[in-house]
Amino acid sequence: xxxxxxxxxHLVMGMTNKxxxxxxxxxxxxxxxxxxxxxxxxxxxxxxYNFKEQTENNSVPSRFSPECPNSSHLxxxxxxxxPEDSALYLCASSQERGRDTEAFFGQGTRLTVV
Amino acid sequence: AQxxxxxxxxxxxxxxxxxxxxxxxxxxxxxxxxFWYKQPPSRQMILVIRxxxxxxxxxxxxxxxxxxxxxxxxxxxxxxxxxxxxxxxYFCASQTNYGGSQGNLIFGKGTKLSVKP
Numbered sequence: 001x002x003x004x005x006x007x008x009x010h011l012v013m014g015m016t017n018k019x020x021x022x023x024x025x026x027x028x029x030x031x032x033x034x035x036x037x038x039x040x041x042x043x044x045x046x047x048x049y050n051f052k053e054q055t056e057n058n059s060v061p062s063r064f065s066p067e068c069p070n071s072s073h074l075x076x077x078x079x080x081x082x083p084e085d086s087a088l089y090l091c092a093s094s095q096e097r098g099r100d101t102e103a104f105f106g107q108g109t110r111l112t113v114v
Numbered sequence: 115a116q117x118x119x120x121x122x123x124x125x126x127x128x129x130x131x132x133x134x135x136x137x138x139x140x141x142x143x144x145x146x147x148x149f150w151y152k153q154p155p156s157r158q159m160i161l162v163i164r165x166x167x168x169x170x171x172x173x174x175x176x177x178x179x180x181x182x183x184x185x186x187x188x189x190x191x192x193x194x195x196x197x198x199x200x201x202x203x204y205f206c207a208s209q210t211n212y213g214g215s216q217g218n219l220i221f222g223k224g225t226k227l228s229v230k231p
Contacts, residue, residue, distance in 0.1 A: 031217070040123075040223065041223060042205075042220075042221045042222055042223050042224075043205070043219075043221040045218055045219070045220075048217075048218065056215075056218070090159065092219075094217070096217075097216065097217040098211070098216055098217045102161055102164070103159075103161075103219055105158055105159035105160075106158070107156060107157045108157045108158075110157075
């Protein structure tokens with residue numbers, strides 16, 4: 001247990017559904033990240049929050065909407081997704097964004113869009 | 115932009131033997147960190163070892179060690195005395211310490227390591 005918890009572990013949703021992924025960390029970290037992991041591709045950084053402020057949006061489509069209400073929680077709101085959005089979504093946290101900061105990962109949410 | 119390349123999609127090793135996983139990277143920065151992460155079937159990414167670019171000495175963590183060749187931009191992972199629990203996906207990653215991408219981890223595609231009993 002690394003202190004980063006993601007829920008749900010698995011999610012199947014239709015293209016017209018709206019759902020949210022949740023990430024919670026109990027490590028006292030100030031930076032949180034969303035990554036997308038697709039088969040046979042490198043992990044793709046999606047969003048970065050540092051001290052609750054979004055500091056990076058890696059050209060992610062607007063059907064993905066992040067929310068960081070406080071330093072311990074991070075959400076990814078999903079709506080009108082496409083089948084190609086099916087992937088493992090990983091949340092990570094680190095002390096803060098910047099040098100020499102080890103990232104701790106959750107176990108991910110396996111998302112299937114049907 | 116940083117890139118990380120892992121040229122071995124899959125590797126296999128006999129239990130108790132040694133295996134080396136390859137990684138090359140490209141960056142224009144002089145100050146950066148390199149990492150190896152392990153992702154077992156549980157899907158949780160776990161840090162295995164890290165290397166500061168300004169340190170010439172290769173990092174070592176128990177049975178895990180790296181061969182860091184800065185001029186060649188090569189960062190291989192050696193696993194000695196392989197154990198069944200080492201079976202996992204291994205990802206090489208780089209992290210720059212300056213600029214707009216400061217702190218971002220850039221990953222390779224990963225190498226799937228199998229350990230044979």
